[in-house]
Amino acid sequence: MQRTLFDNMNNQPLASRLRPDSLEEFCGQTHLLSEGKILRRLIENDNISSMIFWGPPGVGKTTLANIIAKKTNSSFINFSAVTSGIKEIKTVMQEAEGNRNLGYKTIVFVDEIHRFNKAQQDAFLPFVEKGSIILIGATTENPSFEVNSALLSRCKVFVLQPLDENDILKLLKRAITDERGFGGQKINIDDETLLMIARFANGDARCALSTLEMVILNSSVNEREETDVTKEVLEQCISKKSLIYDKNGEEHYNIISALHKSMRNSDPDAAVYWLARMLEAGEDPLYVARRVTRFASEDIGLADPHALSVAVAAYQACHFIGMPECTVHLTEAVIYMSMAPKSNAMDVAYMLAKTDAIKQIAEPVPLVIRNAPTKLMKELNYGKGYQYAHDSEEKLTNMQCLPDSLVGREYYKPTEQGLEVKYKAKLKQIKDWKEAHKND
Numbered sequence: 001m002q003r004t005l006f007d008n009m010n011n012q013p014l015a016s017r018l019r020p021d022s023l024e025e026f027c028g029q030t031h032l033l034s035e036g037k038i039l040r041r042l043i044e045n046d047n048i049s050s051m052i053f054w055g056p057p058g059v060g061k062t063t064l065a066n067i068i069a070k071k072t073n074s075s076f077i078n079f080s081a082v083t084s085g086i087k088e089i090k091t092v093m094q095e096a097e098g099n100r101n102l103g104y105k106t107i108v109f110v111d112e113i114h115r116f117n118k119a120q121q122d123a124f125l126p127f128v129e130k131g132s133i134i135l136i137g138a139t140t141e142n143p144s145f146e147v148n149s150a151l152l153s154r155c156k157v158f159v160l161q162p163l164d165e166n167d168i169l170k171l172l173k174r175a176i177t178d179e180r181g182f183g184g185q186k187i188n189i190d191d192e193t194l195l196m197i198a199r200f201a202n203g204d205a206r207c208a209l210s211t212l213e214m215v216i217l218n219s220s221v222n223e224r225e226e227t228d229v230t231k232e233v234l235e236q237c238i239s240k241k242s243l244i245y246d247k248n249g250e251e252h253y254n255i256i257s258a259l260h261k262s263m264r265n266s267d268p269d270a271a272v273y274w275l276a277r278m279l280e281a282g283e284d285p286l287y288v289a290r291r292v293t294r295f296a297s298e299d300i301g302l303a304d305p306h307a308l309s310v311a312v313a314a315y316q317a318c319h320f321i322g323m324p325e326c327t328v329h330l331t332e333a334v335i336y337m338s339m340a341p342k343s344n345a346m347d348v349a350y351m352l353a354k355t356d357a358i359k360q361i362a363e364p365v366p367l368v369i370r371n372a373p374t375k376l377m378k379e380l381n382y383g384k385g386y387q388y389a390h391d392s393e394e395k396l397t398n399m400q401c402l403p404d405s406l407v408g409r410e411y412y413k414p415t416e417q418g419l420e421v422k423y424k425a426k427l428k429q430i431k432d433w434k435e436a437h438k439n440d
Contacts, residue, residue: 014213015206017180018171019063021070027171027205028163029060039064039158046072048107050128052137052147055160058204061138065109068136074105080112089123096133106133113137114146121148128154162203169198171205172212182227187216189229196231200238202282211238252283256291259334263292264299268338275334276327285326289315292333303343303418310336341418349411356406363403396430398437 020026023033023040032039042048048068053061069076077092096106108124110116127133128151135155137143143152163171172194175181197215201208214237219229255278262270278288293311300307314333318326372382387397400407414424 013210014175014181015209018175018178018209019066021067023067026060026063026067027167029064029160031161032158043068043071046074048072048074048134048136049156050133050135050154051156051158052113052139052143052152053158053160054139054141054143056140056162056203058201058206058208059160059162060205061160062111065111065136065138068107069109072105072107074107074134075099076107076109079108079110086120086123089120093123093127093132096127100132107136108133109136109138111138112140114139114141114143118148121151125151125154163205164203165195165198168201168203168205168208169194172197172208175209175212182216186224186226187229188226189216193229193231193234196234199282202284256288259288260291260295260299263295263334263337264342266338266342268335271334271338272331275330279323279327279330285318285323285330286315288330289318289333292330292337295337298347299342299344300337300340300418301343301346301420302423303341303345303415303420305419307337307340341420343415343417343420345413345415345420348413352409352411356409360403360405363405366400366403368399369401394433396433398434398440 023043026033029039031037034040043064053064055061065078069078075096077095079088079092092108096108099106110124113121124133124135125148128135135151137147137155139146143155143157147155176187176189177183197208197211200211211234215229215234216227218237219227219233221227255274259271259274259278262274275288279285289311293308293315296307296311311333314329317329321329367381368383368385368387370377370382372378377383385399387399389395389397402409412427414420414427416424
């Protein structure tokens with residue numbers, strides 16, 4: 001017995017009409033569904049346990065539930081976290097309990113499970129624990145934060161990834177030839193236009209198919225009753241010009257380099273332009289935010305320590321809000337980075353230390369700064385002579401912390417930019433004091 005919302009396919013959008021019925025039709029998620037992979041084996045053997053599908057929109061979470069619904073011998077109940085409350089949950093659980101008493105399983109699929117509050121999620125827990133139901137949840141949010149820990153601990157989490165361009169191109173071409181799509185029509189569309197749709201979709205199959213459907217329905221039909229799809233129609237439908245940008249190719253690296261170098265050159269106008277070029281071409285805002293965060297330390301550092309806070313805050317805002325609203329947060333961040341005083345002292349310090357760390361890989365830690373938690377370690381002079389800086393008036397000691405071969409090596413070399421002027425003066429004061437007390 002099955003009760004699903006997948007059966008009525010009449011007058012549904014293209015994405016719904018083309019929803020795969022089998023694993024053979026399913027595109028993407030090869031890390032989970034290739035031959036021999038655990039999720040494929042569970043589905044094929046009808047041996048499903050409680051699980052959560054976590055991934056961005058349009059990557060196949062509901063489709064996998066549809067496939068499980070068609071293959072399982074269990075009762076399958078489709079449940080929406082958007083429209084259901086405690087009353088509906090209890091009704092479904094009573095039905096599942098009755099099924100268990102009759103000797104067969106009930107699979108409950110909960111779409112957007114992250115929308116359930118704690119009380120609603122708790123309502124499932126006892127039934128999952130005693131095996132009345134097998135719970136399958138789908139979520140676009142990190143289940144570590146959005147699903148109760150008790151419920152999460154009883155579910156296997158499968159992470160679904162955005163589809164790559166080849167997967168989406170395969171879906172688009174199937175939509176044009178499949179009878180469930182536009183197979184009964186003659187559609188003239190070139191590969192470059194299909195690729196533009198695939199890139200615009202940004203890993204979201206539903207977005208790609210919806211865009212294709214909209215473009216075809218808005219294209220003109222010629223005298224041979226063939227639909228001619230053009231780039232101009234596509235650009236009108238997606239309300240933006242097509243931008244030359246390949247997220248996995250050379251132009252991706254060219255433009256992120258342009259953004260980075262514009263900020264480094266203190267050019268906020270150029271920085272915002274390259275930011276817009278990336279985001280409007282479909283770049284992941286979190287990728288940009290990560291690069292800006294790197295910039296905050298690599299090119300600004302202690303010249304303005306607040307830059308890192310601004311970058312991290314922008315990343316968090318992008319994560320919480322997403323596109324297109326988060327564009328303003330990234331704009332604030334790149335303008336701040338552009339206007340901040342510049343120092344590459346952090347990057348220089350690490351690269352110098354890295355070189356020595358590789359060369360001196362076996363250099364032992366000086367005994368004086370080793371911990372001595374056991375009697376044996378103390379007998380071996382671990383920590384002997386350690387000087388606790390807080391015991392001194394100056395909060396300084398002349399204790400050697402570098403290995404013998406590196407004594408005197410300098411990695412951090414402050415510049416004269418921004419607040420680093422103060423750090424430079426402070427560092428000189430520290431080094432002068434240690435030089436004056438080196439024989440104490």
